[in-house]
Amino acid sequence: MNLTSERRSKRSASFRPEQEPRSAGAAGAAATNSTDTDAAAESRKALADQIRRDHQRGFGKRGLGVKVLVVMAVVAACAALLWLQFRASEHAADDVAVPKHATDSYGFILTAAAPEADSEATETGHNEGFVPVVLYEDFLCASCGVFHEQANALLSSELADGTISIEYRPFAFLVSASSDEYSQRAANAAVCVADLAGVPAFVTMRDLLFDHQPAPGATGPNDAELTAFAETAGAADAASCITERTFDGWVAQALNAAVDAGVSSTPTVWVDGVPIVKSTDGRESMPGPEELQFMIDKATE
Template identity: 35%
Template structure:
């Protein structure tokens, strides 16, 4: 091999070695870059999870009233009664007031006889028809009274609120009047005053209306007998079906 040929051969080997090293460097850079990118993704994901967790931890849960047989429900009567009547009501709803006036005596007797238990589900969505958010304040007051004084006083207070229901689009009674009426129904003033004045179950009342919507209930009053809606949108028809059902059990 000539000197020139030997020099060319060394140059080619050197160039090949340089290219090999460059290729190795590129592969190494790709690996390092991939690892760095993966670490960035992991950091972002972990940060998101921690932030979400902190957000959930920091979120104030709605206070749940005591004395409920289950969420959203105030139960009157023997839990083992053969018939369950579920009533969705808004304190500002005038048709609810009419339904209560027509059905209250028959339902009370059926409850006393042990033939029926009544599940009241109090919701609020009619604040827009009140000058001072009476619907939600009254719903809150009902929850406070039930927790402080039990279901019998709740029922007496519930009946008073419907008997004295303000007309739609007017100013409803003040919180001080709601407290006075609660005392008239049998509640202890000191026990119910803070909860009514502070609107302690405001978020719970909002959540109850949301739950009603999730259950496909679109208005009040809605009456169910043993889980089946009766007289949908027609409380007169619902009342007739209800009274017929109560008569069967006599």
């Protein structure tokens, strides 16, 4: 569903990654930079503490505070990688393999009425009658893992009720955050499953990838393990697609298209075309079930 200019002017701002600090050339500049860095660190710490308190109070999940702190660390450490990856991952359209069931917006749509992603959904986007939810995710992104843990039950329920459709769009920008390019390898593996076994299998693969998400900087599941996940998801013949990284070019194009659309971090969540964030004391963070439910209900009024 397209946004009107009025809606665009009213929509909430999405995350923007922090900028990589510049090195100071003189002692005075270095001291200023140090002060600024300390202030930024204090700001990030305060935000992390607030998010942790909110989620612990709302959901009481054991260990969630630690995960949220990891989220902030990933954002701080990897923000500068986004534009570097964007520039490095440009591919010519003529040389890129395009997966079956993919939309023109580089996603995979799931609905209760058409779980196999029929041709209408693939060609025109979200089917009429559903509130469109769009998720931009990186399988190495710790905050995406937290979002998946907290919001998946709500989104699955709204999907089963026929209220929403969900479009999953890969946003593999944390390539350098692992020692084995896990971000791109995992995205390619999930796309292989979508191509071979359809969108429901892709969603099952997505769940498996988040359930086995490596820590930032750690080595992720190898190709054999990704192939085993794909077989569990229903794609028995995914081995060559995974090892040869058949859809790497398409994944890179998906990243470029998302950046062109204004996406700059993960998870980025749109409900009915509007980017959704959680605002606490003037600070923005990833949305939780409450924000999603509010916007879904608002879109159905």
